[in-house]
Amino acid sequence: MTEQISDQISAFIDDELSDEESAFLLRRFERDTDARSRAARYTMIGAALRDELVGSDPEILRRRIAAALTGTAPAAQQRSTPRVQWRYLRPAFGVGIAATVAVAAIVGLRAVNFARVGVPGAATATAPLQARTSDPAPSYVVPRDVSDAPVVIAPAVRLTNYVMHHSEYASRLSRLPVHSNVVGAGELLPPAETVPAKRETTGE
Amino acid sequence: MGSTEKHLTEPVARQPAGSGASDLALIKRVQQGDKSAFDLLVIKYQHKILKLIMRYVRDSSEAMDVAQEAFLKAYRAAPSFRGDSAFYTWLYRIAINTAKNHLVAASRRPAHYNLDTQDPEQAEVLTDLRDLDTPEGLAQSEEIREAVNRAIRELPEELRTAILLREIEGMSYEEIAQTMECPVGTVRSRIFRAREAIDREIAPLL
Numbered sequence: 001m002t003e004q005i006s007d008q009i010s011a012f013i014d015d016e017l018s019d020e021e022s023a024f025l026l027r028r029f030e031r032d033t034d035a036r037s038r039a040a041r042y043t044m045i046g047a048a049l050r051d052e053l054v055g056s057d058p059e060i061l062r063r064r065i066a067a068a069l070t071g072t073a074p075a076a077q078q079r080s081t082p083r084v085q086w087r088y089l090r091p092a093f094g095v096g097i098a099a100t101v102a103v104a105a106i107v108g109l110r111a112v113n114f115a116r117v118g119v120p121g122a123a124t125a126t127a128p129l130q131a132r133t134s135d136p137a138p139s140y141v142v143p144r145d146v147s148d149a150p151v152v153i154a155p156a157v158r159l160t161n162y163v164m165h166h167s168e169y170a171s172r173l174s175r176l177p178v179h180s181n182v183v184g185a186g187e188l189l190p191p192a193e194t195v196p197a198k199r200e201t202t203g204e
Numbered sequence: 205m206g207s208t209e210k211h212l213t214e215p216v217a218r219q220p221a222g223s224g225a226s227d228l229a230l231i232k233r234v235q236q237g238d239k240s241a242f243d244l245l246v247i248k249y250q251h252k253i254l255k256l257i258m259r260y261v262r263d264s265s266e267a268m269d270v271a272q273e274a275f276l277k278a279y280r281a282a283p284s285f286r287g288d289s290a291f292y293t294w295l296y297r298i299a300i301n302t303a304k305n306h307l308v309a310a311s312r313r314p315a316h317y318n319l320d321t322q323d324p325e326q327a328e329v330l331t332d333l334r335d336l337d338t339p340e341g342l343a344q345s346e347e348i349r350e351a352v353n354r355a356i357r358e359l360p361e362e363l364r365t366a367i368l369l370r371e372i373e374g375m376s377y378e379e380i381a382q383t384m385e386c387p388v389g390t391v392r393s394r395i396f397r398a399r400e401a402i403d404r405e406i407a408p409l410l
Contacts, residue, residue, distance in 0.1 A: 010396040013248055014370060015226045016377045022229045030240055038403070040247045041410065045402050046371040047251030048352040053345045054254045054264055059410075061250045061268055062243065065275045069239050 001034055009039050013046075227291035234282045242279050249292060250275075253299045260303035274302040347409055355405040359398055366394035367402075 008025050011017045017025065029035055040059060047053050227248075233241035254271045261267040278298050285294060356364055362384070369375045369383060377395075381388045 007396045010399050011392050012226050017226055019225055022226050041403050042399050043247055045352055048349045049371045052251040052255040054258055061271055062246050064272050065246050066243055
């Protein structure tokens with residue numbers, strides 16, 4: 001900002017500017033926020049000298065009036081807006097943490113399960129897979145030669161273990177569909193008189 | 205309300221020196237719907253109006269509300285301003301009436317404090333409590349005041365005299381020129397240079 005403009009601002013706030021200069025300066029004020037700030041500081045100097053400064057922020061009244069005229073929230077309310085948003089964000093943040101923990105737990109448990117069960121052929125399967133990374137990109141037109149591809153039997157082992165464990169501890173009824181239990185319960189359960197006989201055969 | 209009555213001696217509107225041409229130009233723009241022109245009027249008179257209202261309403265936050273209401277009333281009433289009096293005189297009347305209305309409304313509301321205002325000692329405490337602002341705010345205002353006074357003391361004699369005659373005595377440039385026996389242009393230049401020197405001191409505080 002030039003010294004001439006500052007000089008005009010000084011005369012303007014004293015109401016000592018000519019009409020021509022006033023018109024020029026008013027046009028400048030429309031687009032020049034620095035000029036406005038300077039005018040505000042110049043008036044503040046006079047207020048300080050006359051002991052007219054009131055309140056914490058000398059410019060707060062001006063901001064409140066401007067906000068009321070433009071229909072926007074004043075500064076004090078704008079500061080509280082992020083607090084309100086944080087209030088609503090907090091549950092979402094909690095849900096996010098819970099989801100992250102759940103995903104970490106699932107991934108961790110999967111890793112533990114794999115380590116405990118073991119994956120036969122996994123050691124041999126990794127080497128060819130790494131070697132195959134240098135192969136050209138797979139084509140959707142020419143069928144791939146899968147004769148040398150490793151046979152990963154991990155799912156079969158897992159399935160077998162699952163069936164074994166399940167059949168060992170699960171009751172007989174729970175392994176059948178509900179409607180089978182209702183309709184064919186009489187056929188599946190052994191006759192009452194055969195049970196003691198069976199016990200006898202087992203030597204109990 | 206007895207304790208506040210002593211503050212209700214009617215202040216006299218002291219029209220700031222000057223031709224009023226700036227204010228008239230601004231109010232014409234406001235009448236045409238220019239809100240930024242009204243912002244300049246607020247810049248010019250916010251401290252005066254706030255100080256005026258503080259003579260009626262001692263609590264600074266309440267005074268801030270009343271001052272805001274007064275300015276908004278002035279903005280809404282701007283189309284009816286005919287320029288029969290100076291803008292500041294007109295704004296001053298609005299501010300006084302708004303403050304008085306506020307006091308009447310406040311007297312109808314039940315008191316929301318437990319201190320016994322009939323007891324002179326407690327009434328004094330109450331007044332002091334209402335005068336309190338936040339410590340940070342008071343510190344900032346005090347810091348600005350000190351910076352301004354320090355800068356004033358360091359000014360050359362002719363600059364200090366010019367700005368004090370303007371800001372404290374409220375003289376026009378013409379009157380200052382007669383007092384200091386120099387051209388009006390010199391007065392204008394001295395006041396500007398004084399403000400620039402003070403502004404350099406307070407700008408970092410804002």
